[in-house]
Amino acid sequence: MKICMIGAGYVGLVSAACFSEFGFDVTCVDNNPERLKQMEEGRSPIYEPGLDDLMARNIAAGRLRFSGDLGPAVKAADIVFLAVGTPMRRGDGHADLSYVYGAVEELAPYLDGFTVITTKSTVPVGTSREIQRRLAALRPDAEYAVCSNPEFLREGSAIQDFTHPDRVLVGLDDARAQEVMEKLYKPLSIRNAPVMFVSRESAELAKYAANAFLALKISFINEIADLCEEVGANVQEVASAIGKDRRIGDKFLHPGPGYGGSCFPKDVSAIIRTARESKSPLSIIEQVQIVNDERKIAMAGRIVKAANGSVRDKTIAVLGVTFKPNTDDMRDAPSLVIVPMLQERGATVRVYDPQGQKQAEPLLPGVTWCADANDAILGADVAVVLTEWNEFRALDLKAARARMSGDVLVDLRNIFSADAAQAAGLRYHSIGRPVSAD
Known part of the structure; x- marks a missing residue:
């Protein structure tokens, strides 16, 4: 299974490295050339204990790669994760979703075959449905499902939290998407980590x-x-x-x-x-x-x-x-x-x-x-x-x-x-x- 991770910030980079450790083929896409060069060398641009070693090992194994080119990564992917920033919006305290919706507009032309598009970013209730609405307007011909899969990582112990979670939470309403997400998290479910499937709003x-x-x-x-x-x-x-x-x-x-x-x-x-x-x-x-x-x-x-x-x-x-x-x-x-x-x-x-x-x-x-x-x-x-x-x-x-x-x-x-x-x-x-x- 191939994964495209859009965004190589804290959530995206940790998630990409951990998924590659599970044996999946992961391409992490970022638009910062300096960060890309650093990550390609197996050096994390953020400080997180154990992350450099995890990256280097999976880069060497050919399971983890970094790219500034969104198109090929999305086209080949079974799952596209949105792991871009959602900072507090100035003035009203809302989450700024401009990066999320910008990523949706960029990826839409490259969807090829059934693709699960999943938010890893923390997003307000209703965001998944809005992403679906926008994709329907951008690519009415495409086959996809939109899911919510929030992370619960603590900075400083993120790798342990990802590989030994209290629970994995997936919000969806599509049977094909659930099959894909079950396959994705099988390495955790066989360790008895609870994988919970709920509505998108609940997630x-x-x-x-x-x-x-x-x-x-x-x-x-x-x-x-x-x-x-x-x-x-x-x-x-x-x-x-x-x-x-x-x-x-x-x-x-x-x-x-x-x-x-x-x-x-x-x-x-x-x-x-x-x-x-x-x-x-x-x-x-x-x-x-x-x-x-x-x-x-x-x-x-x-x-x-x-x-x-x-x-x-x-x-x-x-x-x-x-x-x-x-x-x-x-x-x-x-x-x-x-x-x-x-x-x-x-x-x-x-x-x-x-x-x-x-x-x-x-x-x-x-x-x-x-x-x-x-x-x-x-x-x-x-x-x-x-x-x-x-x-x-x-x-x-x-x-x-x-x-x-x-x-x-x-x-x-x-x-x-x-x-x-x-x-x-x-x-x-x-x-x-x-x-x-x-």
Whole structure:
């Protein structure tokens, strides 16, 4: 079976590499010559653990190739995946579907024989039917079916998520398309991964609903963390207690400076817009968006408060700026709010991130980039942990205190022990924990 993947961004590239690992013949089409050259050499333009090796292996095996020529790839394909960007549209919060519909117009002339056209991109409810309507106008003679097959990949563990999914969700209403999709996902179904066939509308909405619910859990535990601080409870103990309840689960119950990334902010916004236009507003999810926006601002204030109420003429060391570890993704990262606010208040900011510098440099002007964490904290009055990269957990706190000019450590990810930080001579501030707690 031959696959054409239109779009070599995060979703498209990971999916293409994993499908080729299953033994399928995959052509990944992208319109960026620089990215194409890099990928043809087996080098991923995004940071994702294990992806370079996966690409190189399947390129060498002849199962994975990259092209800027859409026509031959579509013509030969049994399945065409749409994995182009659907960013938040300026002004109204909707998903911008211009790339999706543009790809549909480009591929239409090359359809040859029965072809399954499947959205991998996160798209609003009704997009599959609109694609079908447009194709009917463009190619009334063509044989095709339009499906929705949203991805549920976590950045930093995407290959594991793809090859060992909680479920595979396919929205369709065509028997021939279901046969094709069953064949595609047979390597997973024989491992007992649930492959769910539902309506297209259900598949499209389920993706948004899942991300909105996870964003809700993050915002919930962040507010509980604030309450813990006021009443003397420990948020990690509270989260562990409620997470043991199988009805709740322990995932996404880690307090921090707010969610970011390529999915949650835009998907929350998009489902809010869809609900409003459908006259069925999601008031809980609307509040999640507000809480998360306010959270990032509040974290900047928390750093200022820890620095005795002012950061003017002080040096702040920021450890980690990507929205989460094991990725170079800076989209809607809390650092994009917090760091400029510190700069506006007169701070000098020194930054280190293991993978994020290239993406972050144009987004965080005026900061000083450092070679490692020890370099960043040299001479700092305040050190701040914004992203919980594993290498920060191994930081020698006594040595760190010796390198600093000040003694304040603001741990917005709770990766350190309060007792260890205090023993090192640091004034330690974490999220939702009493000062004496681990």
